[in-house]
Amino acid sequence: MFRSTLSSWREYLTPVSHKSTFKKTGEITPEEFVEAGDYLVFKFPTWQWSPASANKRKDFLPKDKQFLVTRHVPSYQRASTYLGMDNNEEDEEEIIGEDGWTATHISKLQKNKNDNNNSHDNQSKTTNKTTDNENSIDEIEDIEDIEDFDEEIDLNDDNNDNNFNNSNYSNKDRRNYDLYIGYSTSYKVPKMYLVGFDSNGIPLNPDQMFEDISGDYRDKTATIEKAPFLNDTTSVSIHPCRHATVMKVLMARAEIAAKNKQLREKQKLEKEKEKEEKEKESDKNIIKRVAKLGLMDSDDTGADIDDDEEWESIGKDIYDNQSEIIRVDQYLIIFLKFIASVTPGINHDYTMDAF
Amino acid sequence: MLSSTDLDVIDRIWKGTIKISVRLSPLDLNIHHHKSPVYYLTAKRNSFLPLYYDDFLKFFKPYLNFATEQTFERLKLNLWLEFEDIPIKWNYPIGLLYDYLGLDLNAHVWNLKIHFNNYPTDFLIPQIKLDFMEKFWVNQIKEACYIQHSSAKPIMSLSTVDSSSLWESVKAHDFSQFNSIFYKKILPPVSTDLKHVPVKVYLPYSSSNFILQELVEPKDPETNLKITIKDVLNKWLPDLFSKNDPNYKYAFPLIQGIIVPGNVPICELYYLMTYLDGFLHICILMNS
Incomplete structure (x- = not known):
């Protein structure tokens, strides 16, 4: 001031x-x-x-x-998600997937999804679960379904982060x-x-x-x-x-x-x-x-x-x-x-x- | 780099004209007049019809049948031209529109009808604001620049003075002004430096109103020879233009009203015969 x-x-x-x-x-x-x-x-x-x-x-x-x-x-997107950095002060637990993948971005999305009651899938170019919005939300909130995210990560190595973030956008973001x-x-x-x-x-x-x-x-x-x-x-x-x-x-x-x-x-x-x-x-x-x-x-x-x-x-x-x-x-x-x-x-x- | 012979050719092309007569549609004619007055003009081939709209409007306004409280601006936005019941696409250069019809050049005056009502939005791009021609032209020239360089930077980095000057040169049909910006600042000095040549091919006899536009390089990457217009036509329309045919057997290309010989390199042709929207528009007409 x-x-x-x-x-x-x-x-x-x-x-x-x-x-x-x-x-x-x-x-x-x-x-x-x-x-x-x-x-x-x-x-x-x-x-x-x-x-x-x-x-x-x-x-x-x-x-x-x-x-x-x-x-x-x-x-x-917020700056941190865009740059792929985790600059948030909150601690994020490392979630180890079934294949040993560490899903660094899931937790942030988790938070967002949990925060928002009605999420829409509006930028779902790369996701393969676009047909039913509700289904995708359920799947995201289920931590054990990490292997689905693994497939998305495998799809395209270069654009990993971007695809990932774009695919599960909520309008409220x-x-x-x-x-x-x-x-x-x-x-x-x-x-x-x-x-x-x-x-x-x-x-x-x-x-x-x-x-x-x-x-x-x-x-x-x-x-x-x-x-x-x-x-x-x-x-x-x-x-x-x-x-x-x-x-x-x-x-x-x-x-x-x-x-x-x-x-x-x-x-x-x-x-x-x-x-x-x-x-x-x-x-x-x-x-x-x-x-x-x-x-x-x-x-x-x-x-x-x-x-x-x-x-x-x-x-x-x-x-x-x-x-x-x-x-x-x-x-x-x-x-x-x-x-x-x-x-x-x-x-x-x-x-x-x-x- | 334009040599003096190049400049001479371009000068003649820019001087090309078409005789047009314009009559008012009977629906818009004031009942006190039995017959529509006729407006004759010698229009420049390398120009656009909307640039003459002001003249048309001034001439026909006294003869219009509805409330004369219509403002000049509103009338201009509702103005459209028609040839034998076909609405004329205002966004095409005049020379292209005329060539498209395949009429005999020397014999005809092109007879058009002008309307101020019932703008056919199904056939024509709507004229929304008074600067519709400028906006369309800017879009075309940017696209042409992008095709030439694979980047829009040359045209975007023009100063305000230069970009306005370029549009003014189009309105005034002033080649030296157009040359000083388009040729000197946008086009690369050597025609083979173009990344691609902005070409559009029109097929008026096609049932689906075809326009062909694909990427054309100035030189064949394998042989390093300049690609000629015959090569392009053979690639896009192999049935009409076969490689072995020395003359135009079935169809011929008409550019700026001229039947161009097949062995001219397309990149050089572009520098000589581009329209002032930055594109080389080619009409394909059938031999009768």
């Missing part, structure tokens, strides 16, 4: 900078934030700009573009999140706020929301605070202290990948040009020889030279325009990739490959 008050004080007191340093430092100015936000909203309309109420408004951002929001983003991206003046980076709702639309409390943040970040950088641009809404925010460094690294990587691709294309182009020029040379030679025979007009050799010049100018254009490889408006796309790793269970990223 104290920390969040401190951070909002700090935000209030830090002056806003307008110099562009995004490649060097990974930080962005408010103008760049608006530009990147415009790009995000233009390409991916599930994200929208939003104004803020008068008392929450920041004057360094346009009135109608105070923060970005995407609503009703689904989350089907599904949560919905509203995600907000605001601008942090003290760190000069975007800042992520999560507000979650369970499948009945009831707001989640912070402890529940923490379940959707991956273990590494959960203890260190996730904070409970009231979103500064909303009215009295408790959210979980990702502390932005490391954002700038992370963004700098990610953007450098993206730039290198893009540069390499350009280099490869350029080399290919030059090879192709050489080939074409060699062919043209041989054509020219033939034409020259034929011209010497007096069968063709000497004007024809001039036409070939013109072709080459045109060729050159088209080739150059491609590379002049691409000096700016990673633009600031792609900043938020890369930012969302990073956030996706922090909140692995929340499927908010329908954008595109960053690099």
